Amino acid sequence: EDKVVQSPLSLVVHEGDTVTLNCSYEVTNFRSLLWYKQEKKAPTFLFMLTSSGIEKKSGRLSSILDKKELFSILNITATQTGDSAIYLCAVANAGGTSYGKLTFGQGTILTVHP
Amino acid sequence: SQTIHQWPATLVQPVGSPLSLECTVEGTSNPNLYWYRQAAGRGLQLLFYSVGIGQISSEVPQNLSASRPQDRQFILSSKKLLLSDSGFYLCAWTRGSGTQYFGPGTRLLVL
DSSP, rough: OEEEEEEOOOOEEETTTTTTEEEEESSSSSEEEEEESSSSSSOEEEEEOOOOTTOOEETTTTEEEEEETTTTEEEEEEEGGGEEEEEEEEEEEEEEGGEEEOOEEEEEEEEEEE | OEEEEESSSSEEEEETOOEEEEEEEEEEEHHHHHHHETTTOOOOOEEEEEEEETTESSOOOOOOOOEEETTTTTEEEEESOOOOGHHHHEEEEESSSSEEOOOOEEEEEEE
16 A cells, blocks of 8 residues: 655744655655645645656755655745645555555645744 | 636535535546545545546545546535545546646535
8 A cells, every 4th residue: 555654744933944844655656756735725736756866946945856765855945934834745656547646645734933 | 728626615514414516627638537535634535536437436435425427527425424524625637647736625514
C-alpha cells in the first residue's frame, strides 16, 4: 500500500522566517510527487516533481525530490502571513489500474504570525 | 481553459437522509475523475475514481457510492447518511499529466 508521511504536522513561525516542510513516501510504482497549498477551500497546485535533484522554484517557494532516499522538501523563504495554509504532499502511482491515483500525506499546518 | 464545479457548496443533512453531490468539468474531454473526503482539515482520502463513463473504482468500503452518467459529470451519493459521513468532499480531475486539479468542495454536516 502506498504511503506518504509529512512532517512536521504543524508549524508556527513569524513573518520573515524560512521554513522547510518534509515529505517521505513509499510507493509501488512511482510516477511523480506533487505539492499543494490549501487555504480555506480547494487545494491549489504548487509543484510536480519527477526527477531527483532538480529544484523547482516559484517565487519564494522551492522544492526538490530525492528518489533514492524517497523524500521531498518544500522550502518557503521570507514567509508572509499569506503563506498560512495546509501544505499537502501527494505521490502519483504509475502502475496499471492505479495509474494517476494520488496518495496524500496528512498535511502540514503552517501558521505565520505578523 | 478547464474549470471544475461542485455543488452544493455547503449542506446540512439529518442522519438517515439521502445525499447527492455533483461535480462537472468543463473544457476537457475524457478526464479521469476523483472523489476525496477530507476530515478535520487534514489529508485527503480517496473515495472513488473513474476513468470513463460508467466506470467506477471504490477505494474504501463505506456508506457512499459514485456514478458517472456522462463524460464530464461525477456524482457522489448515499441512501442513508451517517454522522461519520460529515466532512469536506472534493472532486478532482486529471488528464494524463498526473497533476490533479480540484473543485471548490462541498462541506457536509450530518446531524
